[in-house]
Amino acid sequence: MKSVAIVGGGVSGLVAAWHLATTAPSWKITVFEADERVGGKLRQEEIAGHRVDVGAESALWRRPEVVDLLAELGVEAVHPQRFPALLWSRGSLEALPAGTLMGIPSDPESARGLLSDDEVARAADERPVEISVPRSEAGDSADDLADISVGDAVEQALGAAVVDRMVEPLLGGVYAGNARELSARACVPPLFKALRDGRRLTEAARAAASAVSSNDTRQVFGAPTDGMGSLPEALRAGLADRGVDVVTGARVTELRRSLGHRGTWHLEVERDGLPEPHEADGVIVTTAAPAAARLLAAIAPEASDALGGIEYATMAIVTYAFPASVHASLPEGTGFLVPPVDGRTIKASTFSSVKWPWLAEAAPDVAYVRVSMGRHRDEAVLDHADDELLALGLDDLGEATGLDLPAPLDAHVQRWTNGLPQYALGHVERVRRIRDDLTRLPALDVAGAALDGVGIPACVATARAAADRVLDDLGAQDELT
Numbered sequence: 441m442k443s444v445a446i447v448g449g450g451v452s453g454l455v456a457a458w459h460l461a462t463t464a465p466s467w468k469i470t471v472f473e474a475d476e477r478v479g480g481k482l483r484q485e486e487i488a489g490h491r492v493d494v495g496a497e498s499a500l501w502r503r504p505e506v507v508d509l510l511a512e513l514g515v516e517a518v519h520p521q522r523f524p525a526l527l528w529s530r531g532s533l534e535a536l537p538a539g540t541l542m543g544i545p546s547d548p549e550s551a552r553g554l555l556s557d558d559e560v561a562r563a564a565d566e567r568p569v570e571i572s573v574p575r576s577e578a579g580d581s582a583d584d585l586a587d588i589s590v591g592d593a594v595e596q597a598l599g600a601a602v603v604d605r606m607v608e609p610l611l612g613g614v615y616a617g618n619a620r621e622l623s624a625r626a627c628v629p630p631l632f633k634a635l636r637d638g639r640r641l642t643e644a645a646r647a648a649a650s651a652v653s654s655n656d657t658r659q660v661f662g663a664p665t666d667g668m669g670s671l672p673e674a675l676r677a678g679l680a681d682r683g684v685d686v687v688t689g690a691r692v693t694e695l696r697r698s699l700g701h702r703g704t705w706h707l708e709v710e711r712d713g714l715p716e717p718h719e720a721d722g723v724i725v726t727t728a729a730p731a732a733a734r735l736l737a738a739i740a741p742e743a744s745d746a747l748g749g750i751e752y753a754t755m756a757i758v759t760y761a762f763p764a765s766v767h768a769s770l771p772e773g774t775g776f777l778v779p780p781v782d783g784r785t786i787k788a789s790t791f792s793s794v795k796w797p798w799l800a801e802a803a804p805d806v807a808y809v810r811v812s813m814g815r816h817r818d819e820a821v822l823d824h825a826d827d828e829l830l831a832l833g834l835d836d837l838g839e840a841t842g843l844d845l846p847a848p849l850d851a852h853v854q855r856w857t858n859g860l861p862q863y864a865l866g867h868v869e870r871v872r873r874i875r876d877d878l879t880r881l882p883a884l885d886v887a888g889a890a891l892d893g894v895g896i897p898a899c900v901a902t903a904r905a906a907a908d909r910v911l912d913d914l915g916a917q918d919e920l921t
Contacts, residue, residue, distance in 0.1 A: 456887055587866055608780055663796075726888045729861060793808045
């Protein structure tokens, strides 16, 4: 019987274990999670008597990974209400125009209102982007080290206002980062491809919009029926049915090749302050990059160095439970994003009871609204105590909506310290270095949000890919035949 240890019980670790358990059912799979609960950034808390997501709340549904995973688990899906995205810009709520690519307009004229007349004119005067990006059919030339930040590319082409008013709030909503520091190649591949091909950015936005026709009825986002935070427990229950051990309160402190056991790995696991030795034929590390870097330092120094260079943003999500009467008074839409250039405390808000019909049905007496605060290199607001964050968020929320909001029935502050990895310039090459270094080590791989995308579908994809590599290295074909 083969054995595999999964380090980290976030969604990536749980999916890696699920993939192994359903592909090689007789293998011994163990998940070690340092926290007392599984799920990582997928989390629910009880607020005003109902369980509500206080982390990631949806997944991109036009990627197949989460759709397929829920089908395997036998979990039904729900979808949010569909409204145009709103931006709280220059003191008013404005709809983001249709046909944008991460905030890049396909027609600058459509952004009038968000942009001034002069800013629209500058965007319409699209200019070449000064970046030397090689055109390689294979896409694998040594010159592929070239990169440019999203913000720099858009500013060169369309002007600073398009970055500050349109791109920053959307990109910040995904990465909690700065558009002028985030890699175009890693974060917005269609943008980078347009630069590589010498195409105009407005043309790239138009092409992206036309790929989704106006009569396309496919869902854009989705979640499990009881919210995204219910997915970890559904996975844990499925793993338990297949004999997988999910051990919480278990921090892996050391990983090395086993002495005297050729081809196996030794893990030191700390539980209740005491060390426990474990052996495994394969290991998948799914922790955040700094923890993964520490575990790999002695056995994969180049991968460790690359992982250790990934920075993280810290943020907080504040959830308010208002009386149900607030529901009908909110502006039409499911929430709004905030351009950082305006200097507001919050960077986004979600009208959760409006966005998610399942939540409104489950809690008809409550109107849930949440706001987020903090982004990379702009985290001073998070030095405030929880009660101060609650008050600051409430002030911005009232000003944005124009409502004299009543005192919340209940509220919750969820701090995500080092919650979102930042895909800085050169991130794609950084990930290549990590994987190249690990290829020489059998049955050892990494997965998670630090690699190929911070969204849940991307995490699921990296988890399955890492599990497949371990299956191949350990001869899963023997198990299956």
